[in-house]
Amino acid sequence: MSSEIIEVKQLTKKFKAKVAVDNVDFKIRKGEIFGLIGPNGAGKSTLLKMIGGLIYPSSGKIHLFDHAVQENHSYFERMGLLIENTGVYPNYSAYKNLDLIAISYGLKDRQRYINDLLKLVGLDRTHKKKVKNFSMxxxxRLGIAVALIGSPDVLILDEPINGLDPQGISEIRKLILDLNKTGITIIISSHILEELSKVATKYVILHHGKVIENISKEELLLQCENRIELEVDEAKMAIPILEKNLGIQRYKVINERIIHIHDTHVESQQIVKTLAENGVFVHYITKHKQSLEQYFLERTGSGGDTHD
Ligand SMILES: Nc1ncnc2c1ncn2[C@@H]1O[C@H](COP(=O)(O)OP(=O)(O)O)[C@@H](O)[C@H]1O
Ligand SMILES: [Mg+2]
Incomplete structure (x- = not known):
């Protein structure tokens, strides 16, 4: 099997005239934590429902585990879903809720299975407490436990940290990282890039149903890292001076005139002075600072979409 576990091609979903997901292409590799980011109404839930087999695409293809799913729907069974309604009974405990689902799955040795699952998601001490008295x-976490029943290869979590307090967010993040360590591929959506920045290994930004960015964690962090941007007559003249005289090692030559310096130990004035002393004239120098959220808002517009 190739390392691509999911591939969507030209995936589109229309609700009458509304195009909720518009010709989306991407691949998800085995073991990735794939972050799907987009403002409200961008099409995240619709896209995840198609990948999870809950709704049919209007057009396009979904390949799961190297098979086109039109040919065999059983591949959807290897996906665990937490999308919108978790469908649990508020008057039952976590254990009872999981037990009902385990029965419907025909699982053996249910008691041990459920106790392990409760422990995994950190709900093993809730005992008889009813779900209606649970915190968000x-x-x-119960929703994630429900999604994990049947030991899926892929876990789809639609905005699992929406509305949680910082403590709750950090617990869910830890759980996601722990689950990923066991080998599960995870797809997680959010309308806040920052929330996913500590977990996802890959990011796709969705806007008006279209993929507007597909970027690795390393690339994203580099984009958002503090840096000095510098314009000179000839970058190739400046580089040896920056390296030798100032000990700068982390930089990127953008074109013949522009250099981005990622080393933070040097001040702008020092760079201008040293280059000038060595006959290189600096046309322009600026400190570039961008938070993950600014990066996201710049690409999706500050207002965001609204549900209509
Ligand atoms: N069942 C539906 N019928 C009609 N329009 C829908 C339906 N589901 C979603 N939409 C519309 O599709 C767009 C994308 O919605 P959704 O996938 O829920 O976005 P997100 O999860 O990113 O907030 C929105 O404009 C929404 O109103
Ligand atoms: Mg949604």
């Missing part, structure tokens, strides 16, 4: 974070 506990409910989300």
């Amino acid at each position: 974070g506990m409910k989300q």
Whole structure:
């Protein structure tokens, strides 16, 4: 099997005239934590429902585990879903809720299975407490436990940290990282890039149903890292001076005139002075600072979409 576990091609979903997901292409590799980011109404839930087999695409293809799913729907069974409604009973405990689902799956040795699952998601001490008395974070963890029944290869979590307090967010993040360590591929959506920045290994930004960016964690962090941007007559003249006289090692030559310096130990004035002393004239120098959120907003517009 190739390392691509999911591939969507030209995936489109229309609701009458509304195009909710518009010709989306991407691949997800085995073991990735794939972050799907987009403002409200961008099409995240619609896209995840198609990948999870809950709704049919209007056009396009979904390949799961190297098979086109039109040919065999059983591949959807290897996906665990937490999308919108978790469908749990508020008057039952976490254990009872999971037990009902485990029965419907025909699982053997249910008691041990459920106790292990409760422990995994950190709900093993809730005992008889009814779900209606759970905190938001506990409910989300129960939702993840529900999605994990049947030991899926891929876990799809639609905005699992929406509305949680910082403590809840950090618990869910830890759980996601722990689950990923066991080998599960995870797809997680959010309308806040920052929330996913500590977990996802890959990011796709969705806007008006279209993929507007597909970027690795390393690339994203580099984009958002503090840097000095510098314009000179000839970058190739400046580089040896920056390296030798100032000990700068982390830089990127953008074109013949522009250099981005990622080393933070040097001040702008020092760079201008040293280059001038060595006959290189600096046309322009600026400190570039961009938070993940600014990066996201710049690409999606500050207002975001609204549900209509
Ligand atoms: N069942 C539906 N019928 C009609 N329009 C829908 C339906 N589901 C979603 N939409 C529309 O599709 C767009 C994308 O919605 P959604 O996938 O829920 O976005 P997100 O999850 O990113 O907030 C929105 O404009 C929404 O109103
Ligand atoms: Mg949604």
